[in-house]
Amino acid sequence: xxxxxxxxxxxxxxxxxxxxxxxxxxxxxxxxxxxxxxxxxxxxxxxxxxxxxxxxxxxxxxxxxxxxxxxxxxxxxxxxxxxxxxxxxxxxxxxxxxxxxxxxxxxxxxxxxxxxxxxxxxxxxxxxxxxxxxxxxxxxxxxxxxxxxxxxxxxxxxxxxxxxxxxxxxxxxxxxxxxxxxxxxxxxxxxxxxxxxxxxxxxxxxxxxxxxxxxxxxxxxxxxxxxxxxxxxxxxxxxxxxxxxxxxxxxxxxxxxxxxxxxxxxxxxxxxxxxxxxxxxxxxxxxxxxxxxxxxxxxxxxxxxxxxxxxxxxxxxxxxxxxxxxxxxxxxxxx
Amino acid sequence: xxxxxxxxxxxxxxxxxxxxxxxxxxxxxxxxxxxxxxxxxxxxxxxxxxxxxxxxxxxxxxxxxxxxxxxxxxxxxxxxxxxxxxxxxxxxxxxxxxxxxxxxxxxxxxxxxxxxxxxxxxxxxxxxxxxxxxxxxxxxxxxxxxxxxxxxxxxxxxxxxxxxxxxxxxxxxxxxxxxxxxxxxxxxxxxxxxxxxxxxxxxxxxxxxxxxxxxxxxxxxxxxxxxxxxxxxxxxxxxxxxxxxxxxxxxxxxxxxxxxxxxxxxxxxxxxxxxxxxxxxxxxxxxxxxxxxxxxxxxxxxxxxxxxxxxxxxxxxxxxxxxxxxxxxxxxxxxxxxxxxxxxxxxxxxxxxxxxxxxxxxxxxxxxxxxxxxxxxxxxxxxxxxxxxxxxxxxxxxxxxxxxxxxxxxxxxxxxxxxxxxxxxxxxxxxxxxxxxxxxxxxxxxxxxxxxxxxxxxxxxxxxxxxxxxxxxxxxxxxx
Numbered sequence: 001x002x003x004x005x006x007x008x009x010x011x012x013x014x015x016x017x018x019x020x021x022x023x024x025x026x027x028x029x030x031x032x033x034x035x036x037x038x039x040x041x042x043x044x045x046x047x048x049x050x051x052x053x054x055x056x057x058x059x060x061x062x063x064x065x066x067x068x069x070x071x072x073x074x075x076x077x078x079x080x081x082x083x084x085x086x087x088x089x090x091x092x093x094x095x096x097x098x099x100x101x102x103x104x105x106x107x108x109x110x111x112x113x114x115x116x117x118x119x120x121x122x123x124x125x126x127x128x129x130x131x132x133x134x135x136x137x138x139x140x141x142x143x144x145x146x147x148x149x150x151x152x153x154x155x156x157x158x159x160x161x162x163x164x165x166x167x168x169x170x171x172x173x174x175x176x177x178x179x180x181x182x183x184x185x186x187x188x189x190x191x192x193x194x195x196x197x198x199x200x201x202x203x204x205x206x207x208x209x210x211x212x213x214x215x216x217x218x219x220x221x222x223x224x225x226x227x228x229x230x231x232x233x234x235x236x237x238x239x240x241x242x243x244x245x246x247x248x249x250x251x252x253x254x255x256x257x258x259x260x261x262x263x264x265x266x267x268x269x270x271x272x273x274x275x276x277x278x279x280x281x282x283x284x285x286x287x288x289x290x291x292x293x294x295x296x297x298x299x300x301x302x303x304x305x306x307x308x309x310x311x312x313x314x315x316x317x318x319x320x321x322x323x324x325x326x327x328x329x330x331x332x333x334x335x
Numbered sequence: 336x337x338x339x340x341x342x343x344x345x346x347x348x349x350x351x352x353x354x355x356x357x358x359x360x361x362x363x364x365x366x367x368x369x370x371x372x373x374x375x376x377x378x379x380x381x382x383x384x385x386x387x388x389x390x391x392x393x394x395x396x397x398x399x400x401x402x403x404x405x406x407x408x409x410x411x412x413x414x415x416x417x418x419x420x421x422x423x424x425x426x427x428x429x430x431x432x433x434x435x436x437x438x439x440x441x442x443x444x445x446x447x448x449x450x451x452x453x454x455x456x457x458x459x460x461x462x463x464x465x466x467x468x469x470x471x472x473x474x475x476x477x478x479x480x481x482x483x484x485x486x487x488x489x490x491x492x493x494x495x496x497x498x499x500x501x502x503x504x505x506x507x508x509x510x511x512x513x514x515x516x517x518x519x520x521x522x523x524x525x526x527x528x529x530x531x532x533x534x535x536x537x538x539x540x541x542x543x544x545x546x547x548x549x550x551x552x553x554x555x556x557x558x559x560x561x562x563x564x565x566x567x568x569x570x571x572x573x574x575x576x577x578x579x580x581x582x583x584x585x586x587x588x589x590x591x592x593x594x595x596x597x598x599x600x601x602x603x604x605x606x607x608x609x610x611x612x613x614x615x616x617x618x619x620x621x622x623x624x625x626x627x628x629x630x631x632x633x634x635x636x637x638x639x640x641x642x643x644x645x646x647x648x649x650x651x652x653x654x655x656x657x658x659x660x661x662x663x664x665x666x667x668x669x670x671x672x673x674x675x676x677x678x679x680x681x682x683x684x685x686x687x688x689x690x691x692x693x694x695x696x697x698x699x700x701x702x703x704x705x706x707x708x709x710x711x712x713x714x715x716x717x718x719x720x721x722x723x724x725x726x727x728x729x730x731x732x733x734x735x736x737x738x739x740x741x742x743x744x745x746x747x748x749x750x751x752x753x754x755x756x757x758x759x760x761x762x763x764x765x766x767x768x769x770x771x772x773x774x775x776x777x778x779x780x781x782x783x784x785x786x787x788x789x790x791x792x793x794x795x796x797x798x799x800x801x802x803x804x805x806x807x808x809x810x811x812x813x814x815x
Contacts, residue, residue: 013373015811016348017396017498023440024484024497029477041471045345049448049470052341052795079373087644089371092342092352124378124393131374131642167396167499223502223509224422224722249496251488252516258495258502259509259722263389265499276383278501321511322718 005070005181006042007034008062008105009115012089012098013125013134014076017167018116019046024250025170033174037181039071056093063104071180072109072154073173074102074137077118077125078147081133088132099147102137106148110156111180112137113163115173120162120195121268122146128272138162138194142268158187162194166265171247172199195241195266203292204237204262207245208254214238216310217303218318220259223278227318229261231287234278237262238291336363341795342370344803346445346470348397349810351768353780353803354650355796357789362799365777365784367768369653372625375815376640379758384410384727384750387758391746392499394760395812397440399498400433401739402812405746405760408735411505413750414725420595421721422507424711425493427592427599428520429503430737431708432489437740438667438697439486439535441807443468443479446694447563449804450570454797460570467566475563482530488523492516507722514717521712528705536702537562543702548681552695564698576691577682579787580802582779583662584687586669587612587766589745591738592707599707600738603673604658607684612673614734614745617761620655623648623770631773635747636732638759652814655769655778656761664688664779665742665766666806668696676703688783690805697740697807729753739763741807762812780806 011019023046027033031041041047043058050058061067078099079088086097094101106112114120114137121141125134136146138160144150146160153159163172176196179185191200205214210228213219219231229235237245237255240262244254255262263277264270275281281288290299313325342352352368375394379387387406392399404426411417418426451469455461467475490497492512502509512520528540536543537559546552556568571577589612590602602612619638621628627643642652657663668688671679678699682692731750736743742763749757769778777785780803789796 011350013371015393015396015399015498017393017399020396020399020498023444023480024487025480026484028481030480031471031476044471045343045350046348047444047471048345049452051345051800052343054795055343055345079371082642082644085644088373088642089350092344092350092368092370093340094342098350124390125373127378127390128381129377131377132372166393222506222722222724223504224507224511224720226511248491250491251485252519253491253495253510255495255501257491257510258500259511260495260501263501276386277389278385279383321721322513 004038004040005110006068007039007044007071007073008042008069009044009073009075010098010102010105011045012074012076012102013079013132014116014118014123016046016075018075021167022170022173025174027174030174034177034181037178039177039181042067042069052093059101059105062108063101065108069105069109071111071113071177072105073113073115074119075115077122077134077136078102079125079132079134081131103147106137106152106154109154111158111161111185112154113161113176114138115163116168117164117166117265117270120164123166124271126271139268158185159194161190161196164195164266165242166270169199169244169247169249172196191241193268199243200241200266202241202243202246204240204242204244204256205291206243208237208256209245210256212314213318215306216314217307218310218314221319224259224321225319226321229256230280232280234261234263234276234280236264236289239289240264240266242266339789341799344800346448347804347808347810348395349813351803351808351810353784353799355784355789355799360788360790362784362787362789365781366650367770367778367780368651369768369810369813371810372642372652372814374640374642376758376760379755382755384413384748384755387748387755388501388504394815395809396498397437398433398739398741398744398809398812400430400494400500400503401737401744403500403503404430404737405735405744407503407505408737409733409746409748410727411725412733412735413731413748414505414727416506416723416725418507419720419723421715421719423593424714425508425512425721426503428489428708428711429494429500429508431592431704432487432493433497434740435701435704436483436487438701439479439483442694442698443475445804445807447475447567448473449797449800452797458573460573464566464570478534482527485523486527489520492520504722504725506725507720509722511721512715512717517712517715517717521709524705524709524712531701531705535562535698536564540702540705543699547677549685552678567694571691576801577686577689579798580690580783580805581687582664582783584683585661585663586672586688587658587663587665587743588670588673589736589738589743591670600670600674604663605669605673609673614736616659617745618657619761620657620772622655622773623650624654625649625652626654635745635759635761636734638747638757651770653765653769655772656766657772662769662776662779662782663766665763666693667700667740668693669742670738671696671700690801693805727753741809742766760815762809762815764806764808764810764813767806768808768813
């Protein structure tokens with residue numbers, strides 16, 4: 001067992017949704033589970049008792065080194081505006097920009113985690129003209145840098161761990177903290193965008209319940225249709241690095257189960273896709289966003305072939321909100 | 336007069352700072368500052384109208400579905416569509432699941448831990464309150480979180496996930512609940528009822544709903560010793576929480592959960608008499624907000640969002656919504672008093688909106704809505720449609736109004752040439768935590784804090800914490 005690590009959680013230019021998501025974790029005893037791997041909650045804005053001046057004292061202890069911030073989790077974008085002052089978020093009770101608090105505590109933290117795509121890349125706060133001059137901890141969109149700079153390493157020798165997602169899946173946070181608590185967490189556990197490989201090595205497509213429709217390019221035309229969401233409704237599940245359809249959300253769900261496109265919310269820049277989210281951009285009828293690792297010519301050939309071979313059952317169900325044709329029952333046992 | 340700046344307030348959603356002017360051991364006046372600005376209304380400008388369904392839930396992680404619902408209603412109004420019965424019912428279930436999960440989170444994680452503080456160590460109830468409710472480590476947290484997570488599995492059946500679903504659409508819902516899923520949803524609702532009846536109420540939901548006044552509530556409390564609701568009522572009596580946190584006693588509700596006709600909870604404005612709720616009577620006053628605008632007062636249908644961090648005299652990013660020029664309070668207490676529930680009408684008649692009655696109204700609402708959800712889940716008809724197509728017109732003006740857990744939420748939408756030209760949002764905590772308007776009239780929390788006791792040397796006045804949290808503020812929605 002590694003030593004005890006105190007968890008410090010700060011929120012800035014975000015919605016608090018990653019915390020809300022985390023509290024829905026499918027574990028019997030969240031706090032007890034962390035304690036089991038030596039992680040205690042030093043400060044969390046939704047959970048801790050200390051308020052006002054007591055809270056500022058505690059955060060000041062972390063910022064000045066009187067108390068070691070074992071794991072700094074930051075939720076929400078870093079708001080540098082207006083004009084570089086950080087006044088779009090001055091931490092209550094201090095008048096001091098939250099960006100300064102984050103930088104000070106990150107400078108002493110053993111591990112620094114960006115919880116959610118806002119803290120990782122800037123996320124929705126950056127959308128459009130980026131009015132608040134928002135960025136992530138170590139990225140600004142897909143560019144390394146961000147608030148802490150490309151060269152930042154926490155005291156544990158790691159860059160910022162980007163637990164990206166909008167929101168993050170509770171399991172991604174729980175598992176990452178477990179891995180850190182158990183010791184030996186290293187850069188090899190992160191992908192090329194510094195996301196934990198424990199979820200980012202998968203694609204949202206993996207385990208998608210609409211896979212048979214995908215295989216035959218039997219596509220949904222409107223919300224609530226059962227068909228594949230990729231061809232018409234903007235789904236990026238074949239490109240998105242996450243295990244949403246293997247883990248499931250809230251018991252048995254996922255975005256694609258919910259009947260709406262995967263918008264690739266784990267990726268930098270997802271907030272400005274350059275097209276309406278619920279429409280698939282196409283050139284000559286071919287979606288421009290092709291599945292990961294798939295050459296375009298192959299995709300086009302396979303799509304044409306599979307469309308011509310679509311069973312009636314799959315085609316008709318794809319445009320309905322319930323099964324209108326059920327799989328035929330065999331008279332003899334399946335071979 | 337001593338000036339005391341209090342913040343950050345944890346166990347509220349988002350960041351909050353309150354400046355208190357204290358004399359003679361009580362707050363004489365207060366200024367509420369929402370210190371975070373993000374600019375969603377500006378982010379939405381120029382986009383495809385349906386893109387609002389991606390952005391608005393991300394305004395807030397705790398009221399995410401409420402934001403989606405308001406947008407979907409505005410878009411449905413723009414497109415001139417009405418969801419089919421399944422879609423309407425499923426959307427109500429999604430919104431109700433979020434609202435009740437929020438009420439429960441608020442009670443167990445945000446409100447009760449304050450009574451476990453050392454400040455109350457001399458009270459006879461402190462020992463078991465500390466064991467049960469203290470922040471992070473209390474036994475109630477270990478009971479609440481799994482029950483809440485199991486309840487939110489409804490979202491997996493209805494909305495793909497929570498927070499930030501895309502299932503709530505103008506034409507209905509995008510996740511058609513199938514026959515087996517409907518059965519499992521009904522089972523989840525039964526499990527949730529069991530948790531509430533055994534742990535929160537120590538009685539049936541129907542018995543709570545049947546409480547018809549303060550006398551009935553007192554009598555019910557005396558008839559047993561089970562349930563966390565009774566524990567709260569005992570603390571509330573001992574600390575006289577009903578004397579804390581009175582605001583304008585004018586309550587607003589847009590009504591909630593659309594039915595085949597009308598809404599499950601009625602719309603209105605209540606100040607002892609019931610008035611018709613009309614969204615056109617809403618204005619936003621920008622006098623004290625760090626926002627520049629040609630006019631000090633705007634109707635949201637013509638509203639603007641132009642940040643100006645150096646504006647003289649301003650002290651918050653929050654605008655000041657008013658109803659016919661009046662300061663109103665939103666939330667469960669407003670919904671229930673407008674809907675005419677006899678318990679809340681009686682509590683409000685006696686001592687207005689206060690720390691105790693706000694908490695009671697929230698828990699009452701849980702008891703009233705779960706049976707409705709059970710009925711709605713049974714009314715779903717798998718095989719019948721969940722969603723109509725909703726083609727967007729090139730030009731439209733529309734409004735969508737819903738009740739989130741925290742109260743009245745409105746979205747005002749203007750579409751020109753197929754793009755969003757203007758998008759304005761008035762959120763529940765914008766009402767409750769609004770700053771002074773051009774007449775110098777303080778907002779609801781600013782009024783509620785006046786008279787709150789502050790003990791000598793108290794750096795984090797505990798009574799102030801109770802008053803603030805009794806509104807269940809959501810600061811990320813407030814300024815969006």
